[in-house]
Amino acid sequence: MPVFMTTAQRLARRLPFALRAATLAIGWLGAITSFAQSSTAEAPSSTGIEFEIRQLAVDGNEGVAAGDIDGDGQADVVAGRYWFSSSDWVARPVRSIDDWNGYVQSNGDYLFDVNGDGRLDVVAGSFLPTKVFWYENPGSESLRLGKQWPAHEWVDTGNSANEGQLLEDLDGDGLPEWIVNSWKKNVPMVVWRIAPIDAAKPPTKAKPQAFELQRHVLGESANGHGIGVGDISGDGRPDVLVGQGWYEQPADAPWDSPWKFHADWDIHASLPMLVVDLDGDGRNDLIFGKGHDYGLYWWQNQGRDEAGKLQWQEHLIDRSFSQPHSLTWVDLDGDQQPELITGKRYYAHNGNDPGGQEPPCLYYYKWNAADLSFQRFTIDEGRVGTGLQIVTDDFNADGKTDIAVAGKSGTFVLTAK
Numbered sequence: 001m002p003v004f005m006t007t008a009q010r011l012a013r014r015l016p017f018a019l020r021a022a023t024l025a026i027g028w029l030g031a032i033t034s035f036a037q038s039s040t041a042e043a044p045s046s047t048g049i050e051f052e053i054r055q056l057a058v059d060g061n062e063g064v065a066a067g068d069i070d071g072d073g074q075a076d077v078v079a080g081r082y083w084f085s086s087s088d089w090v091a092r093p094v095r096s097i098d099d100w101n102g103y104v105q106s107n108g109d110y111l112f113d114v115n116g117d118g119r120l121d122v123v124a125g126s127f128l129p130t131k132v133f134w135y136e137n138p139g140s141e142s143l144r145l146g147k148q149w150p151a152h153e154w155v156d157t158g159n160s161a162n163e164g165q166l167l168e169d170l171d172g173d174g175l176p177e178w179i180v181n182s183w184k185k186n187v188p189m190v191v192w193r194i195a196p197i198d199a200a201k202p203p204t205k206a207k208p209q210a211f212e213l214q215r216h217v218l219g220e221s222a223n224g225h226g227i228g229v230g231d232i233s234g235d236g237r238p239d240v241l242v243g244q245g246w247y248e249q250p251a252d253a254p255w256d257s258p259w260k261f262h263a264d265w266d267i268h269a270s271l272p273m274l275v276v277d278l279d280g281d282g283r284n285d286l287i288f289g290k291g292h293d294y295g296l297y298w299w300q301n302q303g304r305d306e307a308g309k310l311q312w313q314e315h316l317i318d319r320s321f322s323q324p325h326s327l328t329w330v331d332l333d334g335d336q337q338p339e340l341i342t343g344k345r346y347y348a349h350n351g352n353d354p355g356g357q358e359p360p361c362l363y364y365y366k367w368n369a370a371d372l373s374f375q376r377f378t379i380d381e382g383r384v385g386t387g388l389q390i391v392t393d394d395f396n397a398d399g400k401t402d403i404a405v406a407g408k409s410g411t412f413v414l415t416a417k
Helices: 007-012 140-145
Strands: 035-039 051-057 065-067 076-079 082-084 091-093 110-112 121-124 131-135 151-156 162-168 177-182 189-196 211-219 227-230 239-242 245-248 260-262 274-276 285-289 294-304 310-322 327-330 339-343 361-368 373-381 390-393 402-407 410-416
Touching: 051 076, 051 082, 051 373, 051 402, 065 110, 065 390, 076 402, 076 410, 082 410, 110 162, 151 211, 162 227, 177 227, 189 239, 227 274, 274 327, 285 327, 310 361, 310 373, 327 390, 339 373, 339 390
Parallel strands: 035 310
Antiparallel strands: 051 410, 065 076, 076 082, 082 091, 110 121, 121 131, 131 151, 162 177, 177 189, 189 211, 227 239, 239 245, 245 260, 274 285, 285 294, 294 310, 327 339, 339 361, 361 373, 390 402, 402 410
């Protein structure tokens, strides 16, 4: 089985089975046919888990991933141009990335063993360029010497305006899909299956990959800012959420035809949107942020109306800061109940978003099932923000959950005390 690290797998290492099936994602309210609104946020608290903050780099990179890069059994961090060994946190090169218009030409970092040699490689796309590259882990000696990783074009998607991706297993075959979100509405929603290359076409030096990307169009004209994966229909199969609604996975042969689209909302959402049964009624609810405005919300699933359309009640979690563009749902304090982690995507649109000039911040929120509310705890204010991804792992092998973020406020590792 190839090596890869997805959000769902990292969460599954810490969550009980009932919570694993309920994890991933959605964005902000634009137009929705039926919803009611209420406020469920409690007063913020400064008491909670404390973190030691270590800054690793400062540049325009906003992607980050965690996994064992050097094979020592400990999780390391990859963030754009560099990887950082958890043994010393020294920056070591991965790849060169051009700056572009206040950003870097990369919209996230993902780990997958593309050539099947047992070492994690880096997979990355970009905002406007259409090509997806994978960067080959060169092995222990080259890592020791600080050599850059060989770059290989994996596929030219032909698609630009790429807001971000998820690397998640949609069809349950043990391999993730490359799920690409466009910030544009009314454009195709494309999923790329990662599939083993035919044995008749073995890897070569020029093309050493053991897997290929196979294109599948879920739908021709519904996409938009925000993406998530989770079971919205209640049939046990993961669906795909986008800014304009959601795609329902069919019961059989998911890659033989387009998926049924439900235009149940039109929002400008976070990446990811989280799909979680918060109130324990057996129906998955949604957690999302307005990635380029103020507002962090959860939508309570009210079931279907007579026409079969899902109905939602909106609850405010927090609107004291703007740009909650990335979220994750993981057990931080070891009580077997996940916490919501999010913060400000600092300078997301070069400071031009509402609140875009305000200081960076990072928070976690504990869910109170008794009164259906979230309580905020401060991780940091004024120094640490987010970018396009938030990852968690145990970086110092002390049994506690740590955090890594990368954004325009810097790349940081935050180890739980």
